Amino acid sequence: MNQTISLLVENKSGVLARIAGLFSARGYNIESLSVAKTDDPTLSHITMVVNLEPRVVAHLLKLLDKMIDVISVANLSDGKTVERELVLLKVRVDPSQRMEILKEAELFRARVIDVGSDSYIFEATGDTEKIEAFIELFRKYEIEEVARTGAVAMARGLTSPHRVTATGGSS
Amino acid sequence: MRMKGAQIFVECLLRENVEVIFGIPGGVVLSIYDQLYDAPIKHVLMRHEQAAAHAADGYARASGKVGVCLATSGPGATNLVTGIVTAHMDSVPLVVFTGNVPTHLIGNDAFQEADIVGITRPCTKHNYLVRRTEDLPRIIKEAFYIASTGRPGPVLVDMPKDLLLSDAEFSYPETVSLRGYRPVVEADPHQIEAAARALMEAQRPVVYAGGGIITSGASAELLEVAELAEIPVTTTLMGIGGFPTVHRLSLGMLGMHGTWYANTAISHADLLFAIGVRFDDRVTGKLEEFAADAKKIHVEIDPSEINKNVPVDLPILGDAKLVLQQLKPHLVKMRAEMPPEWHRERRAWLDQIEQWKREHPLCYDDDDEVIKPQRLIEEIARVTQGDAIISVDVGQHQMWAAQFYRFKRPRTWLSSSGLGAMGFGFPAAIGAQMARPDQLVVAIVGDGGFQMTMQELATVAEHRLPIKVVIVNNAYLGMVRQWQQIFFNGRYSAVDLSLSPDFARLAEAFGIVGYRVTRPAALADTIKEAFSIPGPVVLDVHVAPEENVYPMVPPGASIKEMIEGQYKSPKTFQLT
Ligand SMILES: Cc1ncc(C[n+]2csc(CCOP(=O)(O)OP(=O)(O)O)c2C)c(N)n1
Numbered sequence: 133m134n135q136t137i138s139l140l141v142e143n144k145s146g147v148l149a150r151i152a153g154l155f156s157a158r159g160y161n162i163e164s165l166s167v168a169k170t171d172d173p174t175l176s177h178i179t180m181v182v183n184l185e186p187r188v189v190a191h192l193l194k195l196l197d198k199m200i201d202v203i204s205v206a207n208l209s210d211g212k213t214v215e216r217e218l219v220l221l222k223v224r225v226d227p228s229q230r231m232e233i234l235k236e237a238e239l240f241r242a243r244v245i246d247v248g249s250d251s252y253i254f255e256a257t258g259d260t261e262k263i264e265a266f267i268e269l270f271r272k273y274e275i276e277e278v279a280r281t282g283a284v285a286m287a288r289g290l291t292s293p294h295r296v297t298a299t300g301g302s303s
Numbered sequence: 304m305r306m307k308g309a310q311i312f313v314e315c316l317l318r319e320n321v322e323v324i325f326g327i328p329g330g331v332v333l334s335i336y337d338q339l340y341d342a343p344i345k346h347v348l349m350r351h352e353q354a355a356a357h358a359a360d361g362y363a364r365a366s367g368k369v370g371v372c373l374a375t376s377g378p379g380a381t382n383l384v385t386g387i388v389t390a391h392m393d394s395v396p397l398v399v400f401t402g403n404v405p406t407h408l409i410g411n412d413a414f415q416e417a418d419i420v421g422i423t424r425p426c427t428k429h430n431y432l433v434r435r436t437e438d439l440p441r442i443i444k445e446a447f448y449i450a451s452t453g454r455p456g457p458v459l460v461d462m463p464k465d466l467l468l469s470d471a472e473f474s475y476p477e478t479v480s481l482r483g484y485r486p487v488v489e490a491d492p493h494q495i496e497a498a499a500r501a502l503m504e505a506q507r508p509v510v511y512a513g514g515g516i517i518t519s520g521a522s523a524e525l526l527e528v529a530e531l532a533e534i535p536v537t538t539t540l541m542g543i544g545g546f547p548t549v550h551r552l553s554l555g556m557l558g559m560h561g562t563w564y565a566n567t568a569i570s571h572a573d574l575l576f577a578i579g580v581r582f583d584d585r586v587t588g589k590l591e592e593f594a595a596d597a598k599k600i601h602v603e604i605d606p607s608e609i610n611k612n613v614p615v616d617l618p619i620l621g622d623a624k625l626v627l628q629q630l631k632p633h634l635v636k637m638r639a640e641m642p643p644e645w646h647r648e649r650r651a652w653l654d655q656i657e658q659w660k661r662e663h664p665l666c667y668d669d670d671d672e673v674i675k676p677q678r679l680i681e682e683i684a685r686v687t688q689g690d691a692i693i694s695v696d697v698g699q700h701q702m703w704a705a706q707f708y709r710f711k712r713p714r715t716w717l718s719s720s721g722l723g724a725m726g727f728g729f730p731a732a733i734g735a736q737m738a739r740p741d742q743l744v745v746a747i748v749g750d751g752g753f754q755m756t757m758q759e760l761a762t763v764a765e766h767r768l769p770i771k772v773v774i775v776n777n778a779y780l781g782m783v784r785q786w787q788q789i790f791f792n793g794r795y796s797a798v799d800l801s802l803s804p805d806f807a808r809l810a811e812a813f814g815i816v817g818y819r820v821t822r823p824a825a826l827a828d829t830i831k832e833a834f835s836i837p838g839p840v841v842l843d844v845h846v847a848p849e850e851n852v853y854p855m856v857p858p859g860a861s862i863k864e865m866i867e868g869q870y871k872s873p874k875t876f877q878l879t
């Protein structure tokens with residue numbers, strides 16, 4: 133079962149390698165990973181999706197929390213979260229198909245962000261299921277390239293699992 | 304004040320009260336060695352960087368202070384790795400400094416470049432690549448803080464050469480601010496009270512104590528709590544010295560080569576009080592059958608160890624010493640209120656344990672013709688009165704020392720326990736002797752493991768360190784031979800060490816007194832004589848080549864399934 137892990141970390145070199153190493157050392161694959169700095173440029177927010185037993189994830193979260201550069205950790209797999217990812221999908225278009233393709237994309241509120249003489253690039257956002265359905269739909273055309281961001285996730289409401297204090301640490 | 308990076312480095316070490324560092328110079332750290340030339344810090348020139356890391360580790364284990372070592376880039380740095388992993392596995396506070404190629408050459412496959420930060424990322428508590436000279440004081444301050452607090456461990460600081468040569472303003476930070484690191488945890492008082500109640504109300508409680516007792520300096524508290532609640536104590540290999548070997552409540556060591564009675568007590572327990580331990584596979588054997596009938600309390604400073612291998616009923620996150628101190632008043636009060644039946648029940652459990660100790664003691668067949676390794680350890684214990692620091696290598700001799708020496712105090716047992724790195728024992732003894740110049744330090748090593756770091760005889764000779772090296776010479780990679788005998792039909796493959804050098808003469812080549820002992824009759828006197836020599840000594844003791852370590856829990860088996868030794872006229876280990 134996929135589990136979504138959310139981490140608040142120092143925005144420094146080596147941090148991601150340390151985190152990824154925890155998974156690779158155990159032979160675990162990371163299904164998706166998204167990292168970028170937050171409103172505070174000294175902090176990065178990481179969302180990881182992994183396909184592991186909940187018990188294993190619970191242990192990994194403790195190991196992640198132990199890392200000096202990891203400020204706080206949370207398991208966002210309980211449903212009280214919002215999750216989005218973005219996909220860029222390049223499809224080859226035959227002039228006769230242009231209208232049909234645009235219509236289909238509209239169903240997913242995908243936007244055209246590049247028009248070539250025989251291609252489109254679409255941008256779509258949504259939860260992972262929607263993104264997968266979108267890609268699935270386009271399989272009947274000639275998909276040239278797909279680039280996905282991986283999920284970014286956040287707990288709903290004002291209760292953030294990531295509270296940063298002066299002395300630090302997660303709760 | 305403005306200073307060169309190399310000078311800042313030395314200033315920082317002085318602020319951290321570093322008295323001794325172990326290392327080997329090389330190209331990129333020449334500027335540091337130039338500073339060390341007249342700095343009030345003792346530098347011990349080792350003969351291999353692995354030994355430098357092990358020596359720093361031995362220094363830390365014997366003293367409780369942070370051990371420090373230093374190496375050059377590339378091969379110097381990579382040679383440290385075994386020592387770093389050893390410290391990591393056993394939670395030993397080390398700060399490891401490496402030089403690196405100049406910043407502009409990093410990643411360029413420059414001469415003697417190695418990505419030591421990448422290599423050691425999974426085996427350090429934390430590590431740093433310093434990017435600016437002005438960051439050095441903060442990073443060094445943090446390194447010592449991280450290494451020594453919480454669950455200790457090694458921290459590596461990699462310093463490119465150019466940063467050591469350039470200037471920066473020096474001021475040493477007073478405090479550390481790390482928002483992702485909270486090492487101190489206060490145990491929950493409700494859990495403490497629940498634990499105290501469980502300890503008193505259990506009928507067959509056992510304390511399973513580990514390295515956390517030594518690290519937190521909790522051995523006095525452990526003794527108090529055990530006596531107050533009348534609970535027998537078994538220790539892990541890492542916990543040796545945390546509870547006296549000779550004590551009515553002592554069960555000795557548990558696990559693969561633990562005592563029969565420790566493993567049996569665990570299997571019969573209705574309450575397991577695990578403190579400063581990690582339920583390692585060499586301890587638990589088959590997990591499902593480990594203390595299967597016991598409710599489990601786990602006192603641990605590292606949250607990631609709780610529920611890792613064994614689900615626990617009452618986890619207590621906290622420092623072992625503080626938790627024991629918090630438990631004590633509850634136990635005093637509860638004990639005073641206990642009815643007479645409580646004393647009777649507890650007496651019955653302790654009587655049962657006494658009986659197990661009598662019926663299944665540690666023992667061996669002594670011999671007049673050939674020295675038995677167990678006898679050798681017993682003689683060392685007799686001569687040193689349990690007051691020596693015993694630094695062991697890895698193998699059969701390590702297990703015999705764990706079983707047959709009589710420990711009285713913490714920090715007198717140094718063993719690469721988690722990693723089991725052969726080559727550890729001798730250099731760790733060097734570090735221990737540096738930390739405790741007035742104490743007798745005995746390195747008990749195998750003929751195999753000694754040959755992995757015996758070049759350090761030169762270091763010992765140079766500093767006239769009065770270490771007593773006892774080689775338990777069975778002419779085999781003994782522990783491997785034992786496994787081949789038991790599990791591979793006695794097909795001894797690549798374990799014969801009969802063509803080893805004459806270690807006594809080898810010692811003499813280094814200017815160190817060497818003895819060779821082959822006869823049981825000469826053993827006691829030779830040890831006494833050798834140990835009374837004020838300088839270093841190597842004792843090459845030829846022991847029975849095919850003696851095995853028992854009891855033994857076969858790998859993967861339950862700790863109930865111990866193989867016991869078969870003896871004709873067993874000499875038993877006296878627990879008084
Ligand atoms: C660096 C390293 N290599 C290999 C091993 C595997 N190993 C464990 S015990 C042992 C034999 C040790 O022989 P010796 O030092 O003579 O000690 P003995 O068991 O004979 O007392 C070996 C090879 C190890 N623990 N460490």
Ligand SMILES: [Mg+2]
Pocket residue numbers: 698749750751775776777778779780781
């Ligand atoms: Mg041997």
